[in-house]
Amino acid sequence: MHGIKTNVLTTGTRAIAALSSGIIGLIATADDADAQTFPLDTPVLVSNLRAVLADAGTTGTLRTALDAIYDQTSPILIVVRVAEAETEEDQDAAVIGDAGLYSGLYALLAAQAQTGYRPRILGAPGLDTQAVTTALATVARRLRAMVYARGIGNTIAEVAAYREDFAARELMLIWPNWSNAFAGDAVARAMGLRAQIDQETGWHKSLSNVAVQGVTGISENLFFDIQDDTTDVALLNDAQITTLVRSPAGGFVYWGNRTCSDEPLFAFEPAVRTSQMIQDEIARGLVWASDRPLTRFLIKDVVDTGNARLRSLVAQGRLIGGRMWFDDALNPAENLANGQLVIDYDFTPAAPLEGLTLNQRITDRYYADLAAELATDLAAA
Template sequence: MTYKHGVYCREVPTSILPPRRISAGIPVVFGTAPIEGQDVTDRKINEPVLCYTYSEFERAFGYSGDWEKYTLCEFARSQFGLFGVAPVVFINVYDPAVHTSGDPAEPDPSKVTSADIIGGITDGEPTGLELVDRVFPDFRLIPGIICAPGWSDDPAVAIAMAAKTRQINTLFECCMVMDISTDTVPKYTDVPAFKNDNNLTDANMIVCWPKVRLGDETFHMSTQLAGLMGSIDGLSGDIPYRSPSNSLLYMDSAVAGDKEISLGLEQVNYLNGQGIVTALNFIGGWKAWGNRTACYPSVTDPKDAFIPINRFFSWHSNTFITTYFQKLDWPITRRLIQTIIDSENIRLNGFRSMEILLGGRIEFLEDENPVTDLMDGILRFHTYLTPPCPAKEIINTLEYDPTYLSNLFS
């Protein structure tokens, strides 16, 4: 041992850890883009591309107003041009060299199919929805909302999207937004049956109907809802605890098929009661209308059935993972356990003070940590938290009180 004579200092890890900040509502969007005019070596095909601005999107993919052929352009227009929310991860599955009509020298984006969006593993490389797992390794950003406007109205695509919201990189969780096709289901009364018949009932799934129109532009409602959710998150400290319902959309009419439709409060509430988000023009202009995920009404657990509570649980879980990943493989000591407990309780108390939570706490319970688990290097914490439910009903009881007639004689 080295002989020492003097004054020395050493450092120990901070006992309180600040949380890692993550963006709650980052969309990961799958679709097609007009890349035919680009040099072959510059084409982004089945490759996640992070864009913060409209110009970055155009440089990466080009732009076209033909949104039926090039669905990513619709999302870029809404996200950057209307809601002003960034960033977005875009994934184009259209390959002009593969998706052709007859002569290989005349590319045809209409040859892209739902199977291209769903994707898989081709020659050892992920394609389509499998690329969700590339987002965090590539950009250190956790997916917040999985989108595929123009494609998610295929139930097979929607179910595959819902499956990809869980176990992202084996760790993370998010939600997805989808549409029910107004061409297939033009009447609002038929929408719930289509939803149930096609098993569109996942807790991480947000189902939208109909389309929305602004001037000459028609958007899938899932496109605008994703922008609205990101906008509300931005106004809420990047914490997804508020519902997008009763907030303004950029639209001047609702569209089913080629026709404008008008839905009253009774009709939109019928859709809400079946776990479907829609649009309402009632007081204050056109607004998103609905708080429920697709699992409602068969599942009524607030953690699963309310959009903001479902999203908060996923966000809180993702934040916990990214914050304490740095503590993996440390020796299991009382100091390690107390560091996690203290750090989390400080954060939860802060949420309670800001009324983001009604209450919350984390505990390390002896009966949930058997000796055999501790011997195997396993620590189990238990977090109790209660995000506020959206006030979907406000009721005021009016009663005639005859005692005030005495005021006539004052």
């Protein structure tokens, strides 16, 4: 070459973009819904909830669930309409569907391919039997999503026993229901509220203690006192059941932060969602590195990119801390030569303030100040 040649080198850190976490995946029935807007067993993208309400019909659960969600916010939804059935067994079969055919709730697995969006908040309000909830939790694990489902039982003891049937970090159970409402109202409103919190605050804030719109009461009488740990509400929370209360500050709220996880590290809803979102954000943010020459410069760029995102999340208050690093013990030469790289990272999620202890003391020491102040006043007079 006789002249000047410029090589454009793409090295250094890349920005990792935030992912949308408030996308709802709704399973519902409605025999009279518009079949073109809501075809059966098909993930349908709804970006304007209000615009499709007229097409949702009046039978089944679809319209009532959409109304309850819309009372909280107007999120992006993936709606899968399933056929109505006469028996619970047949209804469960229709809701669960066939994994091989991507029908029923398994259609949510095809949502990203068909719509470009991955649902993160899953539920089948009014249809969530134990069989359906179990299947939803399985799908949620694959989607890295959270399921909100009703606790089944007529008493606190029965609901607590029902909770013992699950060991899924991706599942939050809710009991009882809002009063004068369809069976899935508490779940539908929880899904809408979860999407609202994600939009306005972030995935690091739990569902608990945020005002719920459109409700007037609770279906069961529950004793609640924020300063008493022996109440009905405390018993439900101890059993990892999220419940409903009238807030001391006014209005109605969900009360509870716990999942059905059998791993204590994922007992809190925000810990699960933090893990899910960081996992997907970092993995997607490092796609550019795949198939590039595996050099020390590439490894440094990967680590620096991950650490930049973790630092950003700490600065936003979404994490307490986090770090990514290269461990040479996990990367022997033969593995690197074979194109295999292992990078470690850790993080500490922000736990919700679930218990606040206030120490009250009665004392007479402030009378000493009173006497001094009185003496000053008298001297001035």
